[in-house]
Amino acid sequence: NAGVTQTPKFQVLKTGQSMTLQCAQDMNHNSMYWYRQDPGMGLRLIYYSASEGTTDKGEVPNGYNVSRLNKREFSLRLESAAPSQTSVYFCASSESSATDTQYFGPGTRLTVL
Amino acid sequence: QKEVEQNSGPLSVPEGAIASLNCTYSDRGSQSFFWYRQYSGKSPELIMSIYSNGDKEDGRFTAQLNKASQYVSLLIRDSQPSDSATYLCAVTHTGGFKTIFGAGTRLFVKA
Numbered sequence: 001n002a003g004v005t006q007t008p009k010f011q012v013l014k015t016g017q018s019m020t021l022q023c024a025q026d027m028n029h030n031s032m033y034w035y036r037q038d039p040g041m042g043l044r045l046i047y048y049s050a051s052e053g054t055t056d057k058g059e060v061p062n063g064y065n066v067s068r069l070n071k072r073e074f075s076l077r078l079e080s081a082a083p084s085q086t087s088v089y090f091c092a093s094s095e096s097s098a099t100d101t102q103y104f105g106p107g108t109r110l111t112v113l
Numbered sequence: 114q115k116e117v118e119q120n121s122g123p124l125s126v127p128e129g130a131i132a133s134l135n136c137t138y139s140d141r142g143s144q145s146f147f148w149y150r151q152y153s154g155k156s157p158e159l160i161m162s163i164y165s166n167g168d169k170e171d172g173r174f175t176a177q178l179n180k181a182s183q184y185v186s187l188l189i190r191d192s193q194p195s196d197s198a199t200y201l202c203a204v205t206h207t208g209g210f211k212t213i214f215g216a217g218t219r220l221f222v223k224a
Contacts, residue, residue, distance in 0.1 A: 040216055041216055043157070045212060045213075097210055099164075104156035106156055107156050
């Protein structure tokens, strides 16, 4: 039982490049989330998926897109990376909503030059 | 005004002492409250959740919630060096899918 997995662990991009961060959970959770964490600012919600087939914007969605591929997988795409998107990205999942405990993946450290 | 506020610290306590971590929030409609621990370079992990006013105890940890004062705290008794980490307060708003995290309080427990 791996919990929440994320790939890649580290990535360096040049401004304007695109990439997709992958996330998968094996806990049969309905809800999944993408956060970014910047120094001194805590975790900020980018997008969430309440259930398979649905996605909604969080606090900081600009510059990102998401896909809930199936119940297990939730990906985050940066279409044209900018230096302001340099951050640590965490995926999380919970059983049915954010009133439940959220379980976090190990994170992806992204640097945009 | 930040929606969830925490003292950034660092909070330094000697081994065996009680560490007291505090958090205030602005949305009176908030319904779920969490404390996560995050070691440097690692992902957050849940320490405590609390949903109603009062105290909730789990081992050395006690969470306290006062909705009237919009205040939630975490007490760590018999603090150990392994408790040294950043503690994140998190609040889920009415509607149930948007969680707001505080910036975290860094705790150092001195051996």
